[in-house]
Amino acid sequence: MPREPLLVGLPPLVGRAPRVLVLGSMPGAASLAARAYYAHPRNAFWTLVGELTGVDPAAPYPVRAAALAAAGIALWDVIGACRRQGSLDAAIDPASIRINPVGELLVRERGIGRILTNGGLASRLYARHLAGTLPRPVEHRALPSTSPANAAWSLARKRAAWIPALTDPGPSARHGG
DSSP states (O other), X not given: OOOOOEEEOOOOBOOSSOOEEEEESSOOHHHHHHTSTTOSTTOSHHHHHHHHHOOOTTXXXXXXXXXXXXXXXXXXXXXXXXXXXXXOGGGBOGGGOEEOOHHHHHHHOTTOOEEEEESHHXXXXXXXXXXXXXXXXXXXXXXXXXXXTOTTSOHHHHHHHHHHHHHOOOHHHHTTO
């Protein structure tokens, strides 16, 4: 059986003053084809962000990306490249995974104080490959996947987890330090 080609992820989507970094695992086939994060029409990510920013989840990608950046939210993935058949995380060849240099992004973007991982694989890979290597402390929250493959979580349950994580100022802001 022929080996799957190496898939290369998307560059980070970062605005002027990000405070939160959302890390997925690796963009799915629809996102890679569109060169746009969370391009699958049934992924709940843009629906949730739309509730937060007031931007229609069906708006053109540049409009949604600008609203996200204006809200202080950056996007990237834990995996920078891998081999995978289809779009499911379960189909990723673990031996092929190349981790993105998230630490370098944190050096450039000093305002990022929280990392949210989107789904189980992103959370596990973050813990295994990134958490102990970052150049400074950041809060981490593991969140349920916004993917339609995560049918065990309703949109309401995803909303209850995601909206506070995206909007909560965090302990240092709440306690003045």
